[in-house]
Amino acid sequence: xxxxxxxxxxxxxxxxxxxxxxxxxxxxxxxxxxxxxxxxxxxxxxxxxxxxxxxxxxxxxxxxxxxxxxxxxxxxxxxxxxxxxxxxxxxxxxxxxxxxxxxxxxxxxxxxxxxxxxxxxxxxxxxxxxxxxxxxxxxxxxxxxxxxxxxxxxxxxxxxxxxxxxxxxxxxxxx
Numbered sequence: 001x002x003x004x005x006x007x008x009x010x011x012x013x014x015x016x017x018x019x020x021x022x023x024x025x026x027x028x029x030x031x032x033x034x035x036x037x038x039x040x041x042x043x044x045x046x047x048x049x050x051x052x053x054x055x056x057x058x059x060x061x062x063x064x065x066x067x068x069x070x071x072x073x074x075x076x077x078x079x080x081x082x083x084x085x086x087x088x089x090x091x092x093x094x095x096x097x098x099x100x101x102x103x104x105x106x107x108x109x110x111x112x113x114x115x116x117x118x119x120x121x122x123x124x125x126x127x128x129x130x131x132x133x134x135x136x137x138x139x140x141x142x143x144x145x146x147x148x149x150x151x152x153x154x155x156x157x158x159x160x161x162x163x164x165x166x167x168x169x170x171x172x173x174x175x
Contacts (some may be wrong), residue, residue: 009085011067016092016141020161021168029106029162033057036107036125038118046131048100051138053092056161059154063091066150091152092141100122100128106162113166128145147162 019029022057032042067089077083103126132136147153169175 007082007084011086012088013064013067014090014092014140014141015060015143016053016055016090018055018057018060019164019165023165023171025058029165030103032103032106033110033115033166036110037175039120039125041125042103043127044099044103044131045129045135046099046137047128048098048103049137050099050131050135051096052099052102053094053096053139053141054102054158054161055141055154056094056156056164059093059156060091062172063089063146063150063152063154064127066152067146070150087145087149089146089149090141090143091146091154092139092143093156093158094141094143096138096140097158102158102162105159106166109159109166110169112163113170115166115170124139 017027018024019027023030025031025034035042074085075083104122106118107120107122111118111120143153
């Protein structure tokens with residue numbers, strides 16, 4: 001392989017459903033927020049029964065920093081040539097959350113942050129729809145390698161992360 005021939009170490013990082021302040025506007029939580037503010041309905045796929053391993057952005061950053069600061073062990077193969085170190089690490093909360101619970105917590109935190117009015121009618125703005133073709137019902141990050149090699153396990157509670165997002169959203173968009 002090219003990496004072995006030229007002794008190129010490589011590490012892959014897999015992020016699981018990243019959310020938080022200053023996030024991607026095409027992600028569900030951001031799109032939901034934008035629609036809810038406009039009084040539009042949000043579509044919740046698989047009737048809210050999908051589970052996602054939501055990971056707060058600060059946990060992603062901490063995981064990336066730890067991996068960048070820790071060099072993998074170098075060794076030689078049976079042929080005497082160096083074997084470039086490689087690894088793949090999952091960075092996720094290891095705690096899949098029900099999508100409908102996620103949406104309800106998001107709406108509650110948007111109300112607390114005064115992004116949505118106190119009397120906001122959650123039910124009137126939700127449309128439960130079937131699963132999208134090609135989607136998966138559950139994502140789950142096995143972070144055991146990250147914990148073993150770097151002593152790190154993402155742990156920001158969902159409500160804390162969504163509260164931080166709601167407060168950031170209010171300030172950033174001056175609502």
